[in-house]
Amino acid sequence: MDNLLFSKTHEWVKIDNDIGWVGVSNYAQSELGDIVYVELPKIGDEFTQFSKFATLESTKAAAEVYLPLSGTISEINKELVSNPQWINESPYEKGWLVKIKIKDFKEKDNLLNEDAYREFIEEEKEK
Amino acid sequence: MLTDNSKKTPLYTNHINSNAKMVEFFNWLLPLEFSGILREAKACRSNCLMFDISHMGQIRIKGDNSEAFLQELTANDVSSIKPNGLQYNLFINSQGNIIDDFVLYRLRNSFLCIVNACNKDKVLDWLNKRKFNDLDIVDETENNAFISLQGPNSQCLLENVVGVGLDDLSYMNFLDLDLGGVKLTISRSGYTGEDGFEIICPRYYASNLWEKIKEGRGRVIPDLGGLGARDILRIEAGYPLYGNDIDETTNPLEASLKWVVKYNSKDFLGKEKILEILRKGIERKRVGFIMEDRGVPRKDYLIYSLQGSVVGKVTSGTYSPNLDRFIGMGYIDINFSYENTPIIIDIRGKSFRAFVHRYPFIKTRVKS
Structure with missing residues (x-):
């Protein structure tokens, strides 16, 4: 979980030069429960920060996933289509959703680091 | 919560x-x-x-x-x-x-x-x-x-x-x-x-x-x-x-529960209406369906014919871990209710292929 940044909608991004790996947090996958279906965007699709780019469906519900930083989709984790349970089993590694070419690094300021995210979850749980 | x-x-x-x-x-x-x-x-x-x-x-x-x-x-x-x-x-x-x-x-x-x-x-x-x-x-x-x-x-x-x-x-x-x-x-x-x-x-x-x-x-x-x-x-x-699948807007005949209704051997409240429905014939029926590909059918999703007209609505759906298929049930126009009829389920604006399948989807093992 090195250098991950989180959104308040429970996505994470790991920045590697100008590429961001994106997935959902461990908290998000455990709240969703067993994920059975993943709908990912196409390579080349462009999204602005915090806009919807994917849909995850668990046995309970469909959940929209929002992109933590603006960017262009450069790669998708195709394996998830037939192995959606990887998001539950390994949300920060095998369960990554997409890679993006980051458009604006200043947007990082709108995200939480790991400690701040952990505090945010605790507050959410108390609600 | x-x-x-x-x-x-x-x-x-x-x-x-x-x-x-x-x-x-x-x-x-x-x-x-x-x-x-x-x-x-x-x-x-x-x-x-x-x-x-x-x-x-x-x-x-x-x-x-x-x-x-x-x-x-x-x-x-x-x-x-x-x-x-x-x-x-x-x-x-x-x-x-x-x-x-x-x-x-x-x-x-x-x-x-x-x-x-x-x-x-x-x-x-x-x-x-x-x-x-x-x-x-x-x-x-x-x-x-x-x-x-x-x-x-x-x-x-x-x-x-x-x-x-x-x-x-x-x-x-x-x-x-x-x-x-x-x-x-x-x-x-x-x-x-x-x-x-x-x-x-x-x-x-x-x-x-x-x-x-x-x-x-x-x-x-x-x-x-x-x-x-x-x-x-x-x-x-x-x-x-x-x-989900039955309520006060559904009758037992269209709900595929005709086997429960003993209109030949007893009187009961609503029997006249049931006999009338029997005479006229039902227009829609609760059926099961299996998705061709991955995609979760959920309550209230619309069912279309291959020609593109609305022919029904999903009432329940899920991923079946015992079959590794996505399955569901819903009410469908009687003309499309036959085994293996190809249908389309609209999932968030996208078309997913499915076909009518009799239930149970699994082999039941209740003891008689």
């Missing part, structure tokens, strides 16, 4: 101690899942799964005329229930639509209706408005816990726990048992399509009994199941859920 006035079953503390994820279901706090919905749904068909179903309404009807009363208000033939028998039945209104689907126990001097939690108050009201003077209609829901044990290993496990052989207990029958002074009613019945048992247990002993079964015996240790697995299992078995 959880409101203060939600009701706890006698097994609430057991569930919390087992780290269940709890959910509110028609004002009851119930386990949604324990070890994971998919895992639980698989365990039921390979081992056995124990559920807390204490939220189900228990309505007892006592009095000399209780049989005549129930005959008048229900679709199935109450007179055909043998002593210690159970029957799947429907309360029907004057429009011929379904007020509730329920299981009726013929007890020694009374009847017990196991009704849906969402319908209990409505059914009580319906019955009380029509009751004869000498009848007693009593809501006994909160006197008891109701535990369901389902799956191929449930007989072996339950026999060991209660110390009584269950070979002679056949499907849709029950026996009364005295377990060291505790009176249990054990029926061979369920909502999963597997062999299994449902146990009515006095409130004070429920937590004990749950723990005794949970501990397991020999090599059989049950898995614990929540509402999530229960929903998957009943869809795999093709059983309707009130509020």
Whole structure:
């Protein structure tokens, strides 16, 4: 979980030069429960920060996933289509959703680091 | 999320101690899942799964005329229930639509209706408005816990726990048992399509009994199941859920529950309307379907013909871990209700191919 940044909608991004790996947090996958279906965007699709780019469906519900930083989709984790349970089993590694070419690094300021995210979850749980 | 006035079953503390994820279901706090919905749904068909179903309404009807009363208000033939028998039945209104689907126990001097939690108050009201003077209609829901044990290993496990052989207990029958002074009613019945048992247990002993079964015996240790697995299992078995697949806008003929309606052998409220529907023929029918590819069909999604016209609506759907397919049920134009008819399900604006398939989707293993 090195250098991950989180959104308040429970996505994470790991920045590697100008590429961001994106997935959902461990908290998000455990709240969703067993994920059975993943709908990912196409390579080349462009999204602005915090806009919807994917849909995850668990046995309970469909959940929209929002992109933590603006960017262009450069790669998708195709394996998830037939192995959606990887998001539950390994949300920060095998369960990554997409890679993006980051458009604006200043947007990082709108995200939480790991400690701040952990505090945010605790507050959410108390609600 | 959880409101203060939600009701706890006698097994609430057991569930919390087992780290269940709890959910509110028609004002009851119930386990949604324990070890994971998919895992639980698989365990039921390979081992056995124990559920807390204490939220189900228990309505007892006592009095000399209780049989005549129930005959008048229900679709199935109450007179055909043998002593210690159970029957799947429907309360029907004057429009011929379904007020509730329920299981009726013929007890020694009374009847017990196991009704849906969402319908209990409505059914009580319906019955009380029509009751004869000498009848007693009593809501006994909160006197008891109701535990369901389902799956191929449930007989072996339950026999060991209660110390009584269950070979002679056949499907849709029950026996009364005295377990060291505790009176249990054990029926061979369920909502999963597997062999299994449902146990009515006095409130004070429920937590004990749950723990005794949970501990397991020999090599059989049950898995614990929540509402999530229960929903998957009943869809795999093709059983309707009130509020999704049947309600007061559906009649039993279009709901594929014609087998319950004994219009040839008895009179009942709504029979005229049912006969009229029979004469005219139904326009839509509840059918099952299997998705060709991955994609979760959910309640209220529209069903299209290949030509692109709307021909129906999904009422239930899920991923089936036992089939590794996405399955569902819904009402569909009668012309498209035949086996293998290709259909399209609209999932968030995208077209997914599916085909009509008779239920049960799985091979049921209930014992007769």
